[in-house]
Amino acid sequence: MNSSAPIALTPAVNRLPLIYAGLALLLGLAVLGSLMLGYTIYTPGELWNALAGSGTSEADTVIREYRLPRAVVAPLVGAALGVAGVIVQTLSRNRIASPDTLGLNAGASLAVVGASAAFGTSSLFGLSFAAASGAFLTSVLVFALAATAGGLSPLRIVLVGVTFAGLMNAMVEVILTVNEAELQQLLFWLSGAFVDRPLSLVTRNLPLLALGGLLAAMLARPLDALQTDDATAQSLGAPVRVIRIASFVAVALLTGASVAMAGPVGFIGLVVPHAARALVGSRHTEKLAAAALVGALYATAADILARFVIYPTEAPVGAITAVVGAGLLLVLLRRRAA
């Protein structure tokens, strides 16, 4: 794990504001792009009219009803998953872990598929509620099982998580195969999307997101201690068990809110932590902030790309995050070797 040690623990401090400013600028541009680009391309003037005025032309409606929600959902989900990814990788001491590893996305998918199959749930809010509850229930279950028999070691957390992920994905597959016809429309939901998400969905989930973000921010310094082994962390006076529990709660809140908004969007939680560390180093205060920005930027950019890859049809954004993330990973790893 130490093969990439040359990254300094503390980056040159004067570079930090520049990095944050650069990321924020890029994010601003991406959000602007997300509003303007798509099936029809709008000018900044049209955009201004739609957002500031109250006109009812076609452009106004499309921007306000379709473009604006996804320009809000994508960065929020990206930021949440990026931060959750950083926490999971520290919690599990494994750099190929991500929120998926803890089974949260699989739990959300199972709840959605189960709710549709059993109760015929089809409204967006119903599915969104099912997703969030599925993610929370899974996190409680994984956590409770990992904590029994005196455990809660990183290895045990990860193994219980992947087992549940596998188990729940299997149940999703079985339910989908048995009720093939009725559930076809769920497939698009299951690959994650930022399309057709009303703004009210965001406002409903904002409290969860804010709570998770706040908890993550409070955890920044304690998480640094968790990067060492348990004995060292304890001798530094860190309450290891409390930090792990709090981290779990933060990950559950952030991931739960984001699956409720966009479905299980993969790969963001895996790649963003690597990018954040390459940019600002291993200290969590900086890394979490950078992960939020990079995650937001990444999801927004992927959402824009998804509109053009198989134009005029929309590609599932999960596919795009994976390809873009793969490219990003290649660049990061190549660069670090030099």
Added chain:
Amino acid sequence: MTGGVAKLSQRAPVLGGLGRDRARAVTIVLLLLVVMLLVLLGSAAFGSTWVPLEKVIAVLTGGGERMERLVVLQLRLPRVLLAALAGGAIAVSGFLLQKVTRNDLASPSVLGVVDGAALGVVIFLALLSNESNALIVGIGWQPLAAALGACAAVALVFALSGRQASSALRLLLFGIAVAAAAKSVIMVLLLTGPIYRTTQAARWIAGAVNETNWGEVQLTALLLVPALVLALIAATRLPPSDLDDVSARSVGLNLPVFRLVVFALAAALTAISVAFAGGVSFIGLLAPHMARLLVGRSAIAGILASALCGAVILMGADLVVRVLFAPTEVPAGTITAVIGAPYFLYLLLRKDRLNG
């Protein structure tokens, strides 16, 4: 640097004192072997028609009536044996990868092999179909397409890693990147393609061993047996997990080269088994941990136990889909997790010094 050597020399007496553990490991491996044989016989007996166990044994020893011979020898045994071979091979591949990368989340699917093979299958279905969506060549060529896809993916992972290929984390991450890219291309091809292609490809991706013939079993066995022997040899040479590159060189082991060889071996094992059985990769993640919890960290016992666990899980999954979901052909790969997970969780949560 001296720490690694010191640890190395400390290990010998410790291992010598673990005679009871070794006996326990041998017992468990033998027990697993018995369980595997029982599941194998059970799989040949159960199905749409029930063939009593004594008749199965009669058929296997050359007797039995014509109908029973047809059911057992032609319909059931090929898929059962293929399940055993593929499950075992995937598990061994996962075992080698977890050991050599020292990452507990490593599995055949993160090397890009499985998704590369899936992409091969999807491209095969896309390119070689005519306007009415009928294949213009036999479906028997599908395993070849899968194998080509797997090889291409592995080659790409190694090419991208270049001189860093011996670094475990880099190779894993490159593998994940290639896997993700392949998965995305598959998703787009399936979304834009006709529905027939989607169902056919989805079946393969989930992993299924139905409609297997003896030719496939023979070919798989022919390819897998040498690879498994090599894996056993590699397992005996596995260095202690806390050995770093420099200390390894000082005791005469070139760790980077060793890692590359093991990666290639693991990739080959996976490519062969997914070519015929499809994406059954969850076994590769689960079975090695199961083996570790059962027999401890000994390499040879671990690899044998992994192979047996993998074989039992996939055969069991195939049996369950045949019996429970009878008319619907649910692919066996989808429920491997359901078969293996409960027992694995039990092992994991049992209070045990092996949990670490």
